[in-house]
Each structure stands twice: as structure tokens, then as C-alpha cells.
Amino acid sequence: MMSSQNLSENNSNDEEKPKVKRKCSELGTPEIEAVFPKEECGLQKLALDSQTEPSVGIARDSKDMLSLSSERQSNQDGDGNENETTDMDDSTELSAYEKKRLKNISENAEFFASLDLVETATKLRDVITKKPSHGLKRKKPKKAEDEIVCRRSMRLLKVDPSGVPLPDPSPRPDSVVDQYTRLPPGPLKMMPENQNGENEMFKGVLQMWMKISQPRNKNTQKLSNMKRYQANLTDMIITEDDVCKITKARICSMAIHPSETRTLVAAGDKLGQVGLWDLSQQPREDGIFTFILHSQVVSCLNFSPTNPAHLLSLSHDGTLRCGDFTRAVFEEVYRNEERDFSYFDFLADDASTLIVGHWDAGVAIVDRRTPGTSYEQFFNSNMSLIRTLQVHPVNRHYFIAAGARDVHIYDLRHLKSKGTKPLITLTEHMKSLASAYFSPVTGNRVVTTCADDNLRVFDTSCMSSKIPLLTRVRHNNNTGRWLTRFRAVWDPKREDCFIVGSMARPRSIDVFHESGELIHSFFDGEYLGSVCSINVMHPSQNILVGGNSSGRIHVFKG
Template sequence: MNHIKEMTPPADNDDVGGLRRSTRNKARMKLTIFAPTTEVFTRRRMKYSSKDNNKATKRKVTHVDSYIENSDAGRPIGLSSYELERLENIRQNQAFLSTIKLFEAREDLNQTATPKPSQRGRKRNPVCSNSKSSVREVLPPRKSLRLQNKDAESLLLPPKRHAMTSSYKKPSPTQKPEGPILMVPLTQEDWSPLPPELIKLWTEVSVTEEKQALDLKGYSDALKRLRTDKARVVKVVKDRIFSAAFHPCNSRLLLAAGDKSGHLGLWSPDCDWGGDGVLLFEPHLRPVSCMAFSASSDLLSLSYDGTLRSTDVEKAVFDDVYRVRKGLHTFDFLSRDCSTLVVGEWNGDVAIVDRRTPGHVSIYDARFLKSDSIQAVSQLHGHPLSISSAYFSPNTGNRVLTCSFDNKIRVYDTSIITSNAPLLTSIKHDMQSACWLSKASWDPKQEDCFLVGSMERPFKVQVFHETGQLQHSLRDKENLTTMQSVTMFHPSRNAVLGGNSSGRLHLFTD
């Protein structure tokens, strides 16, 4: 290489005592003595610079600034013009980003935390808690028998067991025992009377006034007055909410919710029993898919475990109403006094249950029980995929509301029963999130309107007219931060509830 000055020692010094020296020493000597030229130095700096992060780049720019200032008459030592031009571009870019305050905006975004979900409501059971703060038993230190100058104990091995016997585990029960179950909150070890305020509120006779349906403008204005806040967001059950219901009392609010683990939670925002007005029970062992209050303020809850139970707060028990082994899916009332129920089972069967009789004995004529002779009174066509829910309008039954996994909400006209019910409205709505968004529900006060949760951001609850017109969207950026899988109107008051997948209820009131 012409630009490197050769300073290798004379050849007569290479051999000492007839031994030839290693060439590595020469190379090392060259690397130590000779400084690389500007071109070699530039290539090394470029290779190092490609691995720098933002902080390292800032430090290097500061070093170059001081290096140029201390250079001799503006002539930098060991840097090429390309290296200087590149570092000057970096410095100008850093200055431009500082003028637009990009770094400050990035720090503000990093410091802005996502709103934490409400911690009000159900608390961990202090009796069953396994937290680190619990008091542990202090045991004496262990000492070996050898250190105590004692003979070793002779121990006999236990008899061998069959491999199948040692690995066998008793299967967990699929249902609660038959008969009444005491209403003992999970935060208590032993039974104790329920709060008197709960019993008084539960048994209060609701006064229902005949109200005419509002026009759409007045109805939309009433919806705009609904608000929520931190005090109206509470964790009521442990897991995802499958069902919820309003107590029909209109003097104070009382809400119930059932989750996927079989728990049933009661919450009143105006009371202080339990934790923040929440009481948690476990009347079932699998998801509580359906619940409703009867005309006599009796709460019925149905579970996938095949049990349908009635809540009696005066006796403080969950009583049996109906049970099967195959599992239940949903139910509804067939009479105004709510004494007769229609119950849907997982295998497709439909049972008619009369609560006034403890058992049922029926006589059928086998000559007329032919499956091929059963015909539907009416059919609702147009669903290419599975249907997650279907409900008649609550007061007249003139409409049927269906939700399907083809991302459509449909409204059918059933005012006149025909073999093929006409389709009134088809609304495009994201229903693919089957494990969160499951159904829409009618407003019993304005039965031509319904509400449903939305997957759109920011999260909201939407109210639609049967024609597909959006009436209002309930939202709150601070307190409504999750998708509401279960939504429902209060039967007489201007109030809406929403339940999410973490067991929290959101209450909107005026």
C-alpha cells in the first residue's frame, strides 16, 4: 500500500539464534506503531455508527462538536469530509426534532397510563387469602439425629399401590346437591342473616305507572341524560358476566349478575352492605346463562350445569325449580304471574315447567308423537350463519330481534303470524366476537328500540330503532374502557346496565 510508510525492523534482526520469529508479532507491531489513514478510520466509524441507538448518537454528536472546536484551524484530525458531513446532518436532524418538541411528546405519551379498571366491589376473602401479608406459623429449626447423637429411626415403606389407583382423581361434581342451598356470601365462613335493608328492598312492591311511549326525539333526549361515573362501576362477580337483570323496584336500584363460574352477585349503588354494596354467592357450578326477576320480585337463575333455581331472600335460600343432567341454556316466562316457564335445553328440547307443582306426571298418546308431523308455525329466513339470540318484543310480541354471526342484527315483523315472517331491518354490526358480544335486548318502556354493545373504539353501548336508525351511543372515556357483552334497560326507570368480561357492571342513570 503506497500510503502506508514501511517501518519494519531490519531483516538481520528477524532471526535470533537460528529461530524464525512469528509473523504475528510483526503484524501486532505494525498495528501498534502505524496509525490508520483517514479512509480506514472512516470505514470503522461508519461500521460502529450503524449499531448506535439514539442515546449513543446524541453522545457522539456532542463529542464531535467538541472535537471540531478543538481542531487546529478548522482542520479535523482523523475525520474525512464524508464523516463530517454525515455528523453535521445528524446534528441538524436532532435540532429540527427539538424545535418541533418531538422528544417531549414521546415522553408525555410514555407517561400517560391507560385508565385502570375500577377496584370497587368484590374483595378477596380475607379468611381464604393466601397473600404474602398473612401471618405464617413459626416452626422450630430442624436438627438431624446425627447432630443430636441419636440413633436413626427405622421407617417402613408404605405398601405399593397400583399405578391406576395412585393417579385416580375423584371427578369434580357437575351440579350442586338437590334441594335448597343457603344464601351464604363467599366472604363469610358461616351462615348469618342477610342484611335487613336487602330484604326490605327485595320485597318492596314496585309501583308501575302506565306511560305512553315517547316520540323518537323525546326518547333520544332522555337517553342523552344518562351518565356514569366511578361510583357506578363495580366488580360484582369474579369472571365474565353471562347474564344480568334489574330488580323491578323503582325507588332504588338493585342489580344482579351471573358469571361463567356459577357465581351470582347482587349490587345496590345506594347501599353499603358487603363490599361497596356487593354480595357474592355461588348457587351454580357452570355459567349462569340466563336470569330474570318475576312479577313477585323473585329472581330465577339458569345455568349450563342443568339447574334452574329460585332466590328466596326471606328464607335466605336458593331453591330448586327444575334440573336435568344434559344442561340448560335459557328460559322465559309464559304467564303474567310467572308461574309457568318455557325452558330450553342444550339438546334442543323445550320443557314447559309449572312452578306451582313440585313434580310432573304426564300421560301421552304415543300414536300422535311423530317427529315428521311437527311443523313450525313461522320461519325467519336469511341467516347464513349461527344465531346467538332471538327475542320477541316485550309488550306486544309484534317484532322478533335476532343476532347472527354473519355480522347482522335483524328485525322481523311478527304482528301477523305467517309461514314466512317478513324482514323489516338488517343492521350491519360486528358480532364475530362470540365470546364477548352475544345478544341485543329490547327496551320494555319503548319496545320499538333496543340496545347492544359495540366493538368500535372508543367502547360504547348503542341504542337503535327497529328501522335501523341509531338513537344514541352511551360512552365514557374514563369509566367505560371495555366492551359490554351484556346490556339491559330498567323496566320502569331511565337506566341502563352493561356487563363486561371481567365481572364489572357499568350503570348509566340520569
């Protein structure tokens, strides 16, 4: 038990010592307030700093700890100033816990000092601050022994089974044919490629052709009503004899002869071949004749409206030819080796002048009455390209052109050599166009085929700046790259109905009214099993011809 004097002295000593309040949140303990002597608080702060500061400063704090602990130990052993020893009494001596704590601090400081963290941090700093090289590292070439040797056949190595190299046969110059090389200019003799030598049957076809190709007056019969027309479509059927392959590649254009006694069909394919088929010949192979007239796609075929013995064909290779079956020759009507042709139409009623569209949006007026060579007038439109064009059936100074996404109607009387502006522009199409055609009788309607899966019908009865859209028919026009694109064409016997191929299954050919109503679908599960992209109707008979992408013709007859 302490005396009252000692207690009073102790209390007086405690009052003289400054007290430090620290929140335990700094020490990582629950948030309470504690009172420590000044020296003890400094030791705790140093201990915390040694645990929270970066590794670079550990060595410096460790030395401070060692010096502080040694001073504290010397004070405990009686070393130091005499004033300090006289002022301290038993109450200021460290407890066993504090002694153990100081011992742990000193041991930890010695351990961190032995790790040489300062030198390690200096080395890391040098590595981090080193500038990266901006040069590209080249890959080391693989060694020959590391590469995997692929096995190759002896045929590719050009050796025989015994290992002896085979001779390399150099191709003869005349055996190498470039499919894009234009045929020589001038007329070509009408000799079928699929017939050998002089064919007596083909001579008989030529004589027959001259008889059925006499000029006739235009058919002015009254159009039948819709019920009668629909009944006629229902009566049209296809048989095995009405399907035949007449071209080597996929069909890109077709035309049907206007004869009312015989059915003659012409088709142009992707490689420049033109095939003719006389359906009255049996067997079917005897009525098929093929001709190589061009070196690229035959994109347009038409029989002359005044002389059906003339068949005109246009190709992307920049040539336009006329097959005259009365003289058995294919004449060259128009040639331009610097431009690719896309489409053509007859400008005059007597077919003496033509309008030719170019892929680069050029338009040429060709006069066939000039002896020897054709006279040409060339104009530039403001379109990016021209896919199809057609002359108005009544007002023949108008023509319509389908481009990339716009349909333009031009007036021939205002064509200019540069920058011709259209009279009317139809801009409702969202994707690329395939075709645009006037209705055949009055030209009061225009049907367009677009890649946005829509068929559109416009009212062109009044040639004003704005042409109203009458109908939008939802139709799958996604033919892909291996099929010829659909072209909706008018039935020449009707003013209000058009024909287009179909992607639906079973395969069919659809007939729509201008209002968007589906009038009839031609299909046959046995004889029509492919997509007919190009279709044409006979101008006076109930005959429909469809061509697919393998060169095959399908004929529906009433």
C-alpha cells in the same frame, strides 16, 4: 490428361453404378441434395446410426463397421474377386478425406466396444425391473448418546437445591373440586360467599328487599316520543361509583330489579356464580354479595314479574333455581341431570309455569304449583339446538326459539313429543345465531343477533307462514372466544328501540331504532374501557346496565 476413350469408359461406368440421393437433413447438414456411390452411402448411414441409436446397439454396429471397413481396405489392397479389381479404375479409388473418415469410424467403434456398454445396460435393466418392496421401513431408534438431553429445573424434578428428592404431597380428597360436578339437589341456604359468618348488613338487605319487592300493577304509562326518549338517553351518565366487579368470571346473563327507589343488579358468570349489587350501599364493596348456585354457565337470570323478591337462575348444568329473599333460601325449581339447559321464560302471567329450552333442542313445560316437585312436560323440536327462547308478550301460546342458523316460532297448542314442526321459520341468517326476542309491548317485531355481522328486525304483526324482513343493520358481532356473544335486547319501555354492545373504539353501548338508525351511543373514555356484551335496561327508569367479560358492571343513570 485423359484420352477421350478413357473419359467415355468412365462415363459408362458411372452410368452403371446406382446413384442414391439423400437429403442432408438426415446427415445433420444444410438441406442440399448430394449424389454418392452406393457403397459410400451405406458407410455414411452406418456412421449416423452409430451416433443416433441407443447405447445398447453400439457394439453390434461397431462390429458391422469393422467388418465393412476391413472389406473396404482389402478391396483397396487388391484383395477380393478378380472381376471387382478388373472393373475398378482410378476414378473409384477413395480420396484422402474418405480414408481418414473411415479410420475415425473404426477407431470410434473400437472405443465403444471397449466400454462394455452391453453388460452395463443389462445390469441397469435388472435394477430398474426389480420390484420395489411395499413394506414400511422402520426408523432405527436413536441411541441414547445421540439424544439431546434437555435441562429441567429442580422444581420440576421435585428435588431441593442440595439434590435430595422432595416428598410428593398427595392431595386430599376434599381439596379436589371438579367445576363441572353438579351441586347436590335440594334448597341451598342464602349465605354470601364473600361474607364471613352471619352478616348483619346482608340481613338488612333482605329486610329492604322485602319492602321494595311488593307486587305492583304493570306500568301502563304512555310511551314518550322519540325526541324526548333520545334526550333522556343523552342525560344518562356514568361515574366512578357506578363501576364495580361483582363476579369472578365473565358475565353471561344479567337482570335488573324493577324497583323505582333502589337500584339492584344481578349477574351470572361462566363458573356458575351469581352476584348481587345494591348501588345504594357505600362503600361499594358493602353492597356486593356473591352466591355459588351452579357449577357451569349461568345463561339466564330473571326476576319474577309478579313477585320481584324471587330471582330465578338457569345454568348449563341442568338446574333451575329460585332465590326467595323473603325466606333467605335458593329453592330448586327444576333439575335434569341428563340434559343441559340453555334458556327459560315465564309462560304464565303469574309466573306459575315456565318454558325451559335445552341445548339438544328439547323444550320442557314446568309447572311450579305442584307441591314438592315440579310437573314436567317434555317436547322435541325439529331444531339442532336452542340458544334462546321467549314467549310472546300478548299471545302467550306462541314462543320464539333461536337455534343454530334458523329462528322458529312455535305454537304451544300443537307441540308433540317427537318432531314438532314450527309455525314460522326465519331462514335469512347466514351464520350461527346468538338470540331472537319479541318486542316487549306488542310482540309485533323480532330482533335477531347473528354471527354474520348483521342485526335483523322482522315484522311479526301477522303470524303467517312468511314473515317479512324490515331492517338489516350492519354491526360488528365478532366477539371471539374470550368475550360473551352479543345479544340485542329491546328496551322494555319502548316498542321500537333495542340495545346491543359494540366492538367500536372508544368502547360503547349502542341504541338502535327498528329502522336501523343509531339513536344514541353510551361511552365514557374514563369509566367505560371494555366491551359490554350483556346489557339490560330498567323497565321504568332511565338506567342502563352493561356487563363485560371480567365480571365488571357499568351503570349509566339519568
